[in-house]
Amino acid sequence: MKLTGAEIIIRTLIEQGTTDVFGYPGGQVINIYDALYKYKDEINHILTAHEQGAAHAADGYSRATGKVGVCIATSGPGATNLVTGIATAMLDSIPMVAVTGNVPCSLIGKDSFQEIDITGITLPITKHNYFVNRIEDLAPSIREAFQIAKSGRPGPVLIDVPKDVQVATYEYEPQPIVPKIPLPKADEELIEEAVKLISESKRPYIYIGGGAAGLGMGKDIIDLANKIDACIGCSFMGLSAVPDGCDRFLGMQGMHGHFASSMAQKHADLIIGVGVRFSDRATGNVAKFAKGTKILQLDPDFAEINKNVNVDLGIVADVYDSFTRIAKKVEESKKPEWVARVESLKEKEEAIAAKAAKMAGDRMTPKQVFDVINKYKLPRTIITTDVGQHQMWAAQYSKFDTTRRFVSSGGLGTMGFGLGAAMGARVATNDPTILITGDGSFGMNLNELATAVTYNIPLVIVLANNGVLGMVRQWQNLFFGKRFSNTVLERKTDFVKLAEAFGAVGMRANTIGEFEEAFKKALTINGPVVIDTLIDKDEFVLPMLPPGGSIDDIIVEKGGDNNG
Amino acid sequence: MAKDNKFVIAVYVDNKFGVLTRVTSMFTRRGFNIDALTVGETESPEYSRITISLSGDGYAKEQLINQLRKLFNVKKVEVLEEEEAIKRELALVKIKNNKDTRGDVLSAVEVYRAKVIDYTLDEMCVEITGDPSKIDAFIKLMIPYGIIEMCRTGIVALERGSGTLLSKNSSTGVLKK
Numbered sequence: 009m010k011l012t013g014a015e016i017i018i019r020t021l022i023e024q025g026t027t028d029v030f031g032y033p034g035g036q037v038i039n040i041y042d043a044l045y046k047y048k049d050e051i052n053h054i055l056t057a058h059e060q061g062a063a064h065a066a067d068g069y070s071r072a073t074g075k076v077g078v079c080i081a082t083s084g085p086g087a088t089n090l091v092t093g094i095a096t097a098m099l100d101s102i103p104m105v106a107v108t109g110n111v112p113c114s115l116i117g118k119d120s121f122q123e124i125d126i127t128g129i130t131l132p133i134t135k136h137n138y139f140v141n142r143i144e145d146l147a148p149s150i151r152e153a154f155q156i157a158k159s160g161r162p163g164p165v166l167i168d169v170p171k172d173v174q175v176a177t178y179e180y181e182p183q184p185i186v187p188k189i190p191l192p193k194a195d196e197e198l199i200e201e202a203v204k205l206i207s208e209s210k211r212p213y214i215y216i217g218g219g220a221a222g223l224g225m226g227k228d229i230i231d232l233a234n235k236i237d238a239c240i241g242c243s244f245m246g247l248s249a250v251p252d253g254c255d256r257f258l259g260m261q262g263m264h265g266h267f268a269s270s271m272a273q274k275h276a277d278l279i280i281g282v283g284v285r286f287s288d289r290a291t292g293n294v295a296k297f298a299k300g301t302k303i304l305q306l307d308p309d310f311a312e313i314n315k316n317v318n319v320d321l322g323i324v325a326d327v328y329d330s331f332t333r334i335a336k337k338v339e340e341s342k343k344p345e346w347v348a349r350v351e352s353l354k355e356k357e358e359a360i361a362a363k364a365a366k367m368a369g370d371r372m373t374p375k376q377v378f379d380v381i382n383k384y385k386l387p388r389t390i391i392t393t394d395v396g397q398h399q400m401w402a403a404q405y406s407k408f409d410t411t412r413r414f415v416s417s418g419g420l421g422t423m424g425f426g427l428g429a430a431m432g433a434r435v436a437t438n439d440p441t442i443l444i445t446g447d448g449s450f451g452m453n454l455n456e457l458a459t460a461v462t463y464n465i466p467l468v469i470v471l472a473n474n475g476v477l478g479m480v481r482q483w484q485n486l487f488f489g490k491r492f493s494n495t496v497l498e499r500k501t502d503f504v505k506l507a508e509a510f511g512a513v514g515m516r517a518n519t520i521g522e523f524e525e526a527f528k529k530a531l532t533i534n535g536p537v538v539i540d541t542l543i544d545k546d547e548f549v550l551p552m553l554p555p556g557g558s559i560d561d562i563i564v565e566k567g568g569d570n571n572g
Numbered sequence: 573m574a575k576d577n578k579f580v581i582a583v584y585v586d587n588k589f590g591v592l593t594r595v596t597s598m599f600t601r602r603g604f605n606i607d608a609l610t611v612g613e614t615e616s617p618e619y620s621r622i623t624i625s626l627s628g629d630g631y632a633k634e635q636l637i638n639q640l641r642k643l644f645n646v647k648k649v650e651v652l653e654e655e656e657a658i659k660r661e662l663a664l665v666k667i668k669n670n671k672d673t674r675g676d677v678l679s680a681v682e683v684y685r686a687k688v689i690d691y692t693l694d695e696m697c698v699e700i701t702g703d704p705s706k707i708d709a710f711i712k713l714m715i716p717y718g719i720i721e722m723c724r725t726g727i728v729a730l731e732r733g734s735g736t737l738l739s740k741n742s743s744t745g746v747l748k749k
Contacts, residue, residue, distance in 0.1 A: 131594060132601045136644040139590075156644060198745040311638035313746045314631070322746040 009181075013143050013174040014039035017107060018047050020150040023182045026078050028052045028069065028435055030062035030428075034082020035122060036109030039174040054435065054463060056428065057455035059086050063093020063106065064428030064453070065435070070102050071415045072390055072433035074222060076157050077104045083111055084122030087168070088129065092422055094164045095133040099419025100245060101218060103162035105153050106130075112172035113141050126168050135163030141170060143178040151186050159189040161309040162222065191308050194325035194333070201321050202330075203337045205278060205304050211346045212238035213276035215261070218245030218418070219283015219307060223328050224411050226250045229282065230257075232335040237343035238280070239350045241269035243290045244418045246283075248408035258354070262290035263553045264400040267360060267564055268353035270551070273298070274559045275349065281305040283327050286316040287419065296558035306330050360564050364550070367566075371544055372520045374398070374472065378405030380524045381442065381470065384531060388439040390415055394426035394449030397478035400549040402444040424452030431456060431465050440531075441466070447473045447497060454506070460536040461511040468530045469538045471503055474545040482548055486563075487555070496545075507538035516540045576627045578607070580657060580729050582737055583622040583640055584614070584648040591645045595622060598643060604628070604636050608661075608726030619647060619738075625704075625727045648737050652729050659729040662701045664689075665711065668718035669696045677717050684710050695720055 011019065017040055021029065029051060033041045044053050056062040059081040066077030077097075081090050087108040097104045110116065111123045127139045136156050138149045146169065153165040206212060214233055216225070220242075226249050233240050233256045240250055241261045250257045258269035273279060279301055284290075286305075291297040294317055303319040305312070306327045313322030323330050365375065378401060381391075391406045392415040393399040399416055408414060415433050417425040426445045434441040450471055460467055477495040484492050507514030513533055517523035523541055530537040551564045585591045592611055599606060608625045626636070633651065640649045652659070667677055669692065681688060681698055684706065690697035700710050704727055711722065731737065 127590075128593075131597045192744050194744045198747070201745075201747060309638075310641055310746075311635065313638070314634060315638075318748070319746070320748045323744060324746070325744040 009179070010177045011180045012039065012043070013146055013169065013176050013178065014043040015046070016143070016146050016178065016180050017150065017169065017174070018043040018051060019180060019182065020147045021078060022047065022050050023185070024151065024154045025075065025185050026051060028054065029078045029080055030054045030056055030065040030069070030432065031080030032056060032059050032062055032082070032086060034086045034109070036083040036111060036171050037080060037086070039171065040080060040107070040109060054431070054459065056459050058453065059089035060093050060424065061428035061431075061453055061456040061459065063090045063104075064096065064422075064425050065432035066104050066106070067093060067097045067102050067425075068392060068415050068429030068432030069436040070097070070104055070432075071429070072412050072439070073436045074103075074412065075436065076154055077102070077432060078107070079104070080107045082109050082122065083126070084124045087124055087126040091129060091133065092424075093428070094130055094166065096417050096420045096422045096425055097164040098133045098135070100417065101162050101222075102164065103157040104164040105150070105157055106164060106166045108166065108168045109174065110139075110168050110170045113170045114172070116170060126166065130166050133164070134166050137166040137168070139168045140173055143173050143176040146173060146178070147180060151183065155186040155189060160191055161219070161307075191326040194323045194330040198321065198323050199330065199333050199337065202304055202323060202334045205302060205321060206236060206280065206334065206338050207341075209236075209278035209302070210343060211275060211277040211349075212236055212280060213273050213278065214238050214240045214280045214282065215242065215273065215284055216240065216246040216249050216282045217243040217284025219327055221246050221249035221283070221411060223283065225282065225328060225331065226411055228328075228332060228335060230254050232331075232338070235335065235340050236338060237341065237347055239272050241265070241273055243284050243287065244403055244416070247403055247406075248411055248414040251409055251411070252407040258350070260403050263292065264404065264549050264551065265290075266404065267357040267551050267562070268350065270553075270559050270562065271353045272350050276301055278302045278304065281307070281319070282331060283307060285312045288316065291317060292553040292561075293556055293558045296560070364565060372517070372523065372542070374401040374543060374547055375405055376520045377470065377472070377523055377541060377543070378402070380520065380527055382407045384528055385442065386440040386531065388437075389413065390433045390437065390439055390441045392416065392426050392430040392433055392441060392443045394443075394445040395421045395423045396446045396449055397482065397547065397549050398444050398446045398449075398472040400479075401472070404549075423449040426450075427453055427456040427460070427469070430467050430469075431460055434465050434467060441468075443467055443469045445469060445471050446478060447471060447475065447499070447501075447503070448477045451499075451501075457507065457510040457512055457536060457538075464535050466534050467536045468527070469536065470527070471538055471540050472543050473503065473540050474543045474547065475499075476545045478545070478547065479549070481545065485546065485548075486552075503538055503540040507536075512536040512538055514538045514540065516542070518542050576629055578625065578627050579633055580652045580659060580727055581624045581626070581637065581640075582650050582652055582729060583624065583646060584619045584738060585622060586645040586647065587613070587618055587620045588645060591620070592622070594643055594645060595640065598639055602635065602639055604632065608724070610726040610728050612728070623726070623728050648740070650737050650740060652731060656731050657729045658732060659703055659727050660701060661704045661707055661725055661727050662699065663707045663711070663722060663724040664697060664699055665714060665722040666695050666697045666720040667714050668720060669694050673717045677714070680710070680713055686710065
């Protein structure tokens with residue numbers, strides 16, 4: 009059948025399994041929106057307040073489900089407003105397809121109204137992108153975009169479609185959902201090599217990242233850990249891959265990681281890296297990272313082997329296949345000394361936490377806030393965050409009952425990510441969704457509160473309000489002689505009234521008791537709720553590896569003594 | 573620090589609009605510095621072949637190859653090892669022409685099996701083809717006679733023997749040597 013380009017776009021999105029899209033109309037996508045109107049029974053469009061919110065929503069949609077998130081924006085400013093969102097998805101390897109309109113081909117290159125070279129702009133922040141100037145390439149490009157987005161190491165793909173291509177007509181035949189491009193299976197000798205490394209190890213540490221989380225490998229990882237008496241730690245992106253309650257799981261390691269997790273990694277003689285890229289925030293000073301420790305790395309991306317750290321064996325293949333083959337071949341072994349050593353690290357971590365709690369006195373601490381959240385949150389709750397101190401507290405203290413429950417911008421560290429992403433995650437799953445944010449981050453994209461209210465998307469927004477840009481302030485506190493340059497907000501925003509002005513529910517908590525009441529109440533409200541949670545401006549995220557430092561320089565308590 | 577070596581990388585890419593930009597943009601983004609780059613048609617109309625010469629340590633070489641492989645339009649990337657590669661470059665060198673040095677220049681042209689392709693009273697233009705080191709040597713020799721202007725094409729290279737780049741298999745792993 010013959011369809012217009014705009015209809016082909018929407019039909020191909022539907023054909024590829026898209027049920028929800030996030031976007032914002034504009035001059036060069038009117039035709040696409042006309043097609044959306046026509047197919048509104050088959051595809052749900054959510055109008056955001058800003059294109060950046062749409063991009064983050066598509067990203068959150070994808071993180072919570074593994075499906076390809078889709079966003080739409082017009083040419084020029086619409087397209088450039090997607091850029092931060094696309095870059096966020098790129099740095100965390102999130103499958104996403106962004107569709108932008110552009111001026112007609114006859115006006116391309118003439119600095120026409122709202123014309124921008126968005127494929128040029130997004131070249132370094134997409135896995136691939138398309139400028140489709142021939143209608144015959146339109147449906148194949150969209151299908152290929154989905155395939156590229158979800159295959160191998162996932163990532164965002166952008167498709168830019170000039171207006172005349174949207175208007176032109178061409179033959180369209182529906183096709184099945186494109187499969188992922190299969191990754192090669194690892195050579196047998198590499199599997200043998202890996203098994204040998206593991207067999208020789210007396211102190212194994214399984215280190216999982218976003219790759220393992222994306223593949224839902226939690227159970228396989230726990231099984232291997234049990235088989236070889238290994239402990240498990242994760243990178244920031246690996247959170248929620250292994251559900252809490254597994255006593256071998258030590259939590260996140262790295263710059264703000266758990267003491268026991270970072271220390272166990274240091275003391276290990278073998279790190280088994282699964283879908284993890286050894287980012288600078290995870291390793292600290294790479295020259296001092298894992299000295300004398302062997303590293304086995306399983307990843308779909310060749311470029312990640314020996315990029316940040318040198319490994320002893322890198323297997324670049326289907327990660328799930330390699331992992332399960334290795335796990336099957338490895339012989340069961342008991343390592344009581346290692347288990348006992350890890351236990352003593354956990355005890356030390358608990359002692360540090362107990363001391364910090366004692367020192368806190370009566371004030372409401374972030375730890376207490378998360379204790380309340382963990383106590384009352386419903387099954388399958390998704391925790392989304394913005395970026396800063398609250399994000400690290402969320403990473404340290406949140407409990408997850410299943411995979412894909414932690415939605416946060418790791419690689420790019422995008423303040424303003426949270427609200428859009430939370431909406432996307434909630435729309436995608438219909439699972440309870442909590443946004444942990446700060447007054448700085450929330451200020452960046454709080455316009456999306458309008459969207460959440462309009463579509464009545466239930467979200468509990470815990471706004472850790474300390475009146476400062478806490479993470480930068482923490483650095484200023486520790487490394488810049490308490491010169492608090494531009495990190496004291498001194499704004500007069502009343503977040504309760506602000507929530508109400510948007511049509512949401514606003515509450516305030518000055519004490520942990522008030523927070524507990526507010527949080528319990530928020531869970532019963534069918535719509536967005538903002539809990540303005542007042543915390544001290546000089547709370548620290550601890551432990552912390554100082555910039556350029558290694559695990560030996562870990563700061564575990566205020567005053568900064570070295571307990572490593 | 574590992575020491576820098578010169579090496580040549582051959583890349584098969586889709587013969588499509590914008591592919592060269594994707595490749596060069598990646599170099600900028602990842603901080604690779606290139607000595608020379610050539611691009612042209614191949615035996616297949618579907619593909620173009622890019623030949624890149626650059627200097628770097630082993631890390632740069634490995635990263636460059638792996639980052640290239642990730643680009644969707646890149647079909648094959650191989651390092652052409654010194655002993656296995658046939659490398660050629662062409663240079664045009666415009667040299668001052670005067671009666672005192674003319675004889676020396678012309679005998680050098682003959683020794684290097686170069687060709688004079690333009691000749692006027694005050695300049696001559698020489699075309700020279702060969703291994704880049706031969707061209708380097710010729711240029712060095714011509715400096716005292718006065719080089720007015722010159723340009724080099726950059727290296728094109730093929731592997732010796734009947735094999736092709738596209739038919740090579742890639743391993744699924746990296747083991748520390």
